[in-house]
Amino acid sequence: MLRYTLKRLLVMLITLWIIITLTFVLMVSIPGSPFNSEQSSNETVQANLEKHYNLDKPYVVQYLLYIKSLATFDFGPSISQPNQTVNDLLGRGFPISFELGIVTIIVAVISGIILGILAALRHNGIIDYIAMGIAVLGISIPNFILATLLIQKLAVDWELLPVATWAGPEYMVLPVIALATGPMAIIARLTRSTMLDVLTQDYIKMARAKGLSPWKIIFKHALRNALMPVVTIMGTLLAGILTGTFVIEKIFAIPGMGKYFVESINHRDYPVIMGTTVFYSAFLIIMLFLVDIVYGLLDPRIKVHQKDGE
Amino acid sequence: MNKDEPILKVNNLHVTFSTYGGTVQAVRGVDFHLNKGETLAIVGESGCGKSVTSNAIMRLIPDPPGKITAGNIYFKGVDLTKLSEKKMRAIRGVDISMIFQDPMTALNPTLTIGTQLTEGLRQHQKVSKEKAIEKAIDIMEVVGIPNPKERLKQYPHQFSGGMRQRIVIAMALICEPELLIADEPTTALDVTIQAQILELFETIQKATGVSIILITHDLGVVAKIADRIAVMYAGKIIETGNNRDIFYQPQHPYTKGLLNSVPRLDLAGEKLEPIEGTPPDLFSPPKGCPFAARCPYVMEVCNKVFPVQTEYTDSHHVNCWLQDERAKSLLATIANE
Ligand SMILES: Nc1ncnc2c1ncn2[C@@H]1O[C@H](COP(=O)(O)OP(=O)(O)OP(=O)(O)O)[C@@H](O)[C@H]1O
Ligand code: SF4
């Protein structure tokens, strides 16, 4: 287990380094500078500013300096908001984005699984058709369109829920629905199809032959096996939800990381762009690692400490 | 219940499956009984309805598409076909247990052997976890699994096929059932393991007095351990008798065919002859003898009327017009029509 974890950690670090390098290369190859767009500052001021942010140094030096600051978890100062560091922005925005993301994942996973189970148990029945109808809609409607529809109907027309911002639980409802519907639909469809397959397995017949209650058969014997593929796609879903938060935060004017990220791109605020990208990449990589561990816990045949080819 | 009364009595059992292609008449009027402590083998080619019959006894026919359309299944005098699902659940695994063909798929890959062994016991007899584990260890010893204490914590993939089948048998036995239905319990195993598992059945029966229904398509498997044999063909039982009756005086041409297609030690060197042809379509089974299309002795009457049951001896019954004198008069009436 220890060896496996160390190996995984190494791979994670290498992945992160590649992401950092790519982000850096992309950043310096985009034309334009943070200082020549808006202010009509004179050349000396601009030169001084560039000096302050190390932008006058050769790329290699900039790169090394950047790696050095990342290694100390210092993402540097923001350029467009000079009195703020990137760490400040992350500290303010990330908890909100994290809350949005986590609630979305929980809602998507629980409702998706329940919908999938119901559909499988009432295979070809009315509940199955309704559940799969919802799922097809959920997969085909992009989250930003769903968000707009929800705001128009539930918030503006019927005034049931607040339109935007982030000030309490009721403010979460619409953004979470907008963000969770897609992943929920995917999970529901996957749970249904694997559940249908699992229910025909011999070990389910064996469980019935033991006289177990239907409840035990479904939750103890079937669901565990049916969830395996769901866990497998969790990584992809997580990445989708993560990028989805950027869009949804923008639409609902939620002061999370998404807001700062979009603004930072408009302002060419290099440290913020890079800081956010690196931070989110690291976050996603860690989540994927956790998904792998959960998978190993669910399926004893997959031993995380197993050597390759064993 | 009378002491001499059979523990299981199946009368006129009919099971059908409705499919898009029509209704499959999988079991078409099966009668048999099983005495206490006895081993009955049900033998027949693939698709003749053996598994459907055993699933019907457990009331595990998937409905839809399957349905028990007629007949009774008396277990210790109680008609199982009339019981509610809830009452039936209290019988499954407790009074009647079942063993399936493929031990590689009959165990849940994500649960430990211990959990799977004890869950039935814990559900039905409400014993404590410690008691259940104790009992599981005992039963694992009975079925011949070494180091039961350690192995309880392991998962199915850590066991060989033969060991898994022993676990499945242990699972079936843990609540001390009175009737054990084994549906092809050795088919998926290699020959040496087969012999060991069959021996295990004999040992268990001697120790516990459990009655066994052993389902197989291989007459060779049952020669040693079956007390009585029922031969099934196209959803019907066409010959029953005790072990000697069937092996030494088979009466039905199909039974003879089956015996000729089984390698036998005492007849080494004789040519094996598989039975030509295929069983009839169960969507529209023939109204006469289902074996007629493949039978070398087929007569006119065979195609017209299903053969009545003839008592060849007290223990030995057969459904074949060759064995029944009523064939002649029937033939005459048919000719006159
Ligand atoms: N769920 C089902 N739906 C439709 N037909 C079925 C179903 N289950 C069984 N049958 C039909 O019932 C008939 C008897 O099947 P059964 O499984 O009892 O055969 P078997 O004697 O056990 O054969 P085998 O030796 O292959 O196990 C077959 O013709 C099969 O097609
Ligand atoms: S009844 Fe006729 S067809 Fe059927 S087995 Fe006997 S002889 Fe053959």
Ligand SMILES: [Mg+2]
């Ligand atoms: Mg079968």
